[in-house]
Amino acid sequence: MAKVKGAIVVDTEKCKGCEVCMPVCQDNVISMSKEVNRKGYHYAYMSDPKACNGCTNCGLVCPDRAITVYRMKV
Amino acid sequence: MDVLDIIKPENRVFCKSKLMTDTALSYCPGCGHGTAHNLAMEVIDEMGIVEDTIGVAPVGCSVLAYDFMNIDMTQAAHGRAPAVATAIARTWPEKYVFTYQGDGDLAAIGSAETLHTCNRGENIVIIFVNNGIYGMTGGQMAPTTLPGMRTSTSPYGREIETMGSPLKMTELIANLPGVYYVTRQAVHTHKHARKAKKAIKKAFENTRLKKGLSFVEIVSNCNSGWKMNPIESNEWMVENMFPYFPLGDIKVNGKLK
Numbered sequence: 001m002a003k004v005k006g007a008i009v010v011d012t013e014k015c016k017g018c019e020v021c022m023p024v025c026q027d028n029v030i031s032m033s034k035e036v037n038r039k040g041y042h043y044a045y046m047s048d049p050k051a052c053n054g055c056t057n058c059g060l061v062c063p064d065r066a067i068t069v070y071r072m073k074v
Numbered sequence: 075m076d077v078l079d080i081i082k083p084e085n086r087v088f089c090k091s092k093l094m095t096d097t098a099l100s101y102c103p104g105c106g107h108g109t110a111h112n113l114a115m116e117v118i119d120e121m122g123i124v125e126d127t128i129g130v131a132p133v134g135c136s137v138l139a140y141d142f143m144n145i146d147m148t149q150a151a152h153g154r155a156p157a158v159a160t161a162i163a164r165t166w167p168e169k170y171v172f173t174y175q176g177d178g179d180l181a182a183i184g185s186a187e188t189l190h191t192c193n194r195g196e197n198i199v200i201i202f203v204n205n206g207i208y209g210m211t212g213g214q215m216a217p218t219t220l221p222g223m224r225t226s227t228s229p230y231g232r233e234i235e236t237m238g239s240p241l242k243m244t245e246l247i248a249n250l251p252g253v254y255y256v257t258r259q260a261v262h263t264h265k266h267a268r269k270a271k272k273a274i275k276k277a278f279e280n281t282r283l284k285k286g287l288s289f290v291e292i293v294s295n296c297n298s299g300w301k302m303n304p305i306e307s308n309e310w311m312v313e314n315m316f317p318y319f320p321l322g323d324i325k326v327n328g329k330l331k
Binding site for chain 1: 075077079080082087088091094098101102103104105106107108109112261262263264268303304305308
């Protein structure tokens, strides 16, 4: 079976750090950064890139659609 | 494999809909309004009905919906969105008309317009975001506020004896003969968001088939009004809102479930 690899790109200026994406990620890929964006929010980032399978769950629940999801077969 | 090998335009499987403008949403972090906006726009984009869709924005947190949705929109006086939508739908029967309203708008000041529009069975879609509080004005008690819930105008909790029970607008509307499709959904997890998207799609399909009014309620959180963080408010919503406002279809194809 082909393996699927995924990745997310977070628009750090759009992210409001609500953390809604964290519980829906089954592989615990997402964490909140220590740094803040211009609005003062701790933005989401991909802390475990190897685990991401590009399921789009995080993007779907992101109210600000700050997450873009990429997926490819390897 | 490097992450940069995956991040290429041809591998993109999910991004913001082009029907949402680049304006930053005015909602609090974690608010369900943003997800509901995006789901509605994604449905309109997928159905290819952008040119023929007209939205009506309400008064409330989502009063600026016309700034965020990159489609033809108008904005109605408080609670009067269904009346304005009626006029648009009757003037252009071939257009897809939807209203996007909160609970303070639809269930309180606009209850008369909502009930009568539903009773007439206008060929429109109503998206109703219910978070049990007046969010924009500072967290006052709404008709949908749960019993015992503390708000700025019910600081000791909502008392049923003096303030009445929470209004189940969706169940009320489902009993009207003009209404074709009534459902209650949520958007706090990916599963619920996918179901909500399907429900909104079905609602617009009903408009295409001229079946009558479709009503989609989305139970949402109001973390700043409820004085919680977004994750806590979602958990509180599952524990307290869902027993009173159970999710699922209430009326499908004109028949009560």
